[in-house]
Amino acid sequence: MTTLSFDTSKLDTFVDANELTMLQPMVTLADDMLRTGTGAGAAYTDWINLPTEYDRTEFARIQSAAKQIQSNSEVLVVIGIGGSYLGARAAIDFLNDYFSSAYSSEQRTAPQVVFAGNNISGQYLNSLIKLIGDRDFSVNVISKSGTTTEPAIAFRVFKQMLETKYGVTGAKARIYATTDAQKGALKTLADEEGYEEFVVPDGVGGRFSVLTAVGLLPIAVAGGDIDQLMAGAAAAQVAYSDSDLQNNAAYQYAAYRNALYRKGYTTELLINYEPTLVQFGEWWKQLQGESEGKDGKGIFPATGNFSTDLHSFGQYIQEGRRNLFETLVRVTEPVSDVIIPTTDADDGLAYLQGEKMSYVNRMASDGTLLAHVDGGVPNMVVEIEKQDAFHLGYLIYFFEIAVGISGYLNGVNPFNQPGVEAYKRNMFGLLGKPGYEELTEQLRARL
Numbered sequence: 422m423t424t425l426s427f428d429t430s431k432l433d434t435f436v437d438a439n440e441l442t443m444l445q446p447m448v449t450l451a452d453d454m455l456r457t458g459t460g461a462g463a464a465y466t467d468w469i470n471l472p473t474e475y476d477r478t479e480f481a482r483i484q485s486a487a488k489q490i491q492s493n494s495e496v497l498v499v500i501g502i503g504g505s506y507l508g509a510r511a512a513i514d515f516l517n518d519y520f521s522s523a524y525s526s527e528q529r530t531a532p533q534v535v536f537a538g539n540n541i542s543g544q545y546l547n548s549l550i551k552l553i554g555d556r557d558f559s560v561n562v563i564s565k566s567g568t569t570t571e572p573a574i575a576f577r578v579f580k581q582m583l584e585t586k587y588g589v590t591g592a593k594a595r596i597y598a599t600t601d602a603q604k605g606a607l608k609t610l611a612d613e614e615g616y617e618e619f620v621v622p623d624g625v626g627g628r629f630s631v632l633t634a635v636g637l638l639p640i641a642v643a644g645g646d647i648d649q650l651m652a653g654a655a656a657a658q659v660a661y662s663d664s665d666l667q668n669n670a671a672y673q674y675a676a677y678r679n680a681l682y683r684k685g686y687t688t689e690l691l692i693n694y695e696p697t698l699v700q701f702g703e704w705w706k707q708l709q710g711e712s713e714g715k716d717g718k719g720i721f722p723a724t725g726n727f728s729t730d731l732h733s734f735g736q737y738i739q740e741g742r743r744n745l746f747e748t749l750v751r752v753t754e755p756v757s758d759v760i761i762p763t764t765d766a767d768d769g770l771a772y773l774q775g776e777k778m779s780y781v782n783r784m785a786s787d788g789t790l791l792a793h794v795d796g797g798v799p800n801m802v803v804e805i806e807k808q809d810a811f812h813l814g815y816l817i818y819f820f821e822i823a824v825g826i827s828g829y830l831n832g833v834n835p836f837n838q839p840g841v842e843a844y845k846r847n848m849f850g851l852l853g854k855p856g857y858e859e860l861t862e863q864l865r866a867r868l
């Protein structure tokens with residue numbers, strides 16, 4: 422089996438092979454724009470070669486910082502929003518036991534990694550503070566711009582907590598700042614206070630930054646093998662470098678999505694059958710949504726956590742409006758398994774006794790796929806062999822390179838996100854931030 426297989430055999434009734442061939446010239450052009458830096462947003466495409474061209478010295482510093490945190494902290498608070506936390510959260514869930522975050526100190530082999538600054542809820546923050554209790558903790562504050570409101574508020578709170586607990590000097594030694602190399606409020610503060618700093622490279626946008634210090638430090642603290650993560654991404658960098666659709670599964674994925682979109686399939690559901698993959702879907706949603714949803718177009722990215730959601734909106738997928746398609750992400754070898762117990766009790770499960778749950782799960786996914794295809798929902802399958810760091814790196818790169826091609830195929834700049842500013846402006850206006858006086862008046866009059 423290959424590291425990642427991409428199966429489009431159930432698309433036959435939706436997309437003709439000929440349609441893909443017709444897209445090849447556009448894919449070739451998109452590939453050229455992406456790789457020669459002649460496309461829109463080219464200044465933000467350094468993630469393409471990141472798996473092989475990263476700062477080795479900083480990488481070693483990340484590993485020693487992770488060891489330091491593991492040695493003096495029971496908890497690491499990762500403060501960030503969007504691309505500054507989704508990748509780490511996805512990877513940590515993907516690589517660890519589902520409930521590892523709830524383990525007791527005795528059960529734990531690495532610090533508990535918790536996330537703050539990804540919402541504006543005081544209730545959430547209070548509950549997190551309660552969870553940390555009197556345990557030793559460190560903070561990794563992450564913001565590429567260094568000016569995002571949500572993490573800035575959370576950082577104020579945790580900085581104060583650290584100073585109260587460890588004193589001003591002690592606190593500084595427990596704060597790790599991941600931000601721009603030159604600019605932003607966080608960079609200025611980190612320089613002034615002397616925090617250990619890590620860099621979000623200029624040419625890597627937030628949603629493409631999981632393989633930089635942004636993702637790597639929290640992942641390493643949680644015990645993830647970041648060498649293997651980078652090795653997997655590097656292998657994918659080689660595997661997905663050919664512009665010929667026949668030889669490039671990531672490009673095929675981009676082209677099929679485009680063909681489907683043109684036919685009115687405007688919502689894509691990324692499907693999983695493992696709770697440890699749920700957060701991967703959240704990471705993917707930002708990657709797709711911010712890259713493609715602009716200029717009045719783009720596929721709407723959503724997720725399906727199965728079989729759970731089959732019992733909630735499964736009905737809609739099967740028989741609702743026919744504008745959906747699904748991309749199933751599944752893992753061949755289960756991380757662990759349960760054998761369905763043998764019993765005399767007549768609970769209707771006699772035909773399954775002695776079977777592995779992974780077998781039942783597999784049959785559920787195969788059966789669902791066929792049912793959804795029969796119901797008019799195109800399905801593609803991305804399958805990785807194992808749920809480990811190497812395969813995760815490979816999978817991340819698959820989706821990243823695909824979205825670059827996909828954005829260009831749909832005629833948008835996949836590397837900006839101008840629309841995200843609209844809510845921020847209104848929030849600042851309503852909060853009365855200096856410089857927004859006129860807007861403040863206009864908005865308040867409308868409420």
Ligand SMILES: O=P(O)(O)OC[C@H]1O[C@H](O)[C@H](O)[C@@H](O)[C@@H]1O
Pocket residue numbers: 502503504505563564565566567568569572627628711838841
């Ligand atoms: O890392 P930061 O600069 O704090 O940005 C965090 C996130 O917020 C922004 O609004 C952007 O739209 C996202 O692309 C980004 O990942």
